[in-house]
Amino acid sequence: MQAEIEFENKLRNLLSEYDKNLEDVIFTLSSFEELQNSTVVEGNFLKKGRMLRTYQNPYTGQIVKTVACNKRLLRCWKDEFGGDVVKRWLV
Structure with a gap:
């Protein structure tokens, strides 16, 4: 449980550092996955x-x-x- 709390805190700090939110991260990761599965598209x-x-x-x-x-x-x-x-x- 402690590791999860630490991860969440680090993630929130990183998001604020780059002025991003969780939706931005989800969009970026899903786009990256699509590119990995196809080619440069x-x-x-x-x-x-x-x-x-x-x-x-x-x-x-x-x-x-x-x-x-x-x-x-x-x-x-x-x-x-x-x-x-x-x-x-x-x-």
Whole structure:
């Protein structure tokens, strides 16, 4: 319990030092997590101007994020289910 109180006090001091609040921290962390899970993205476009596409396999729930269709798992899906079917899995 003491460690939690100490952590909260340090966090509040840090927030006040940078003039931030908890909502700012949550937004920053969620944005950082999204970037880690995809690549360097601005909106849905990579810096090169190519659109990031997300496919989700409805049978397994697996998700693939890609700019081109060269991801190994995506190619396997296209071989197994057909390209037209996999195109409908675009999220």
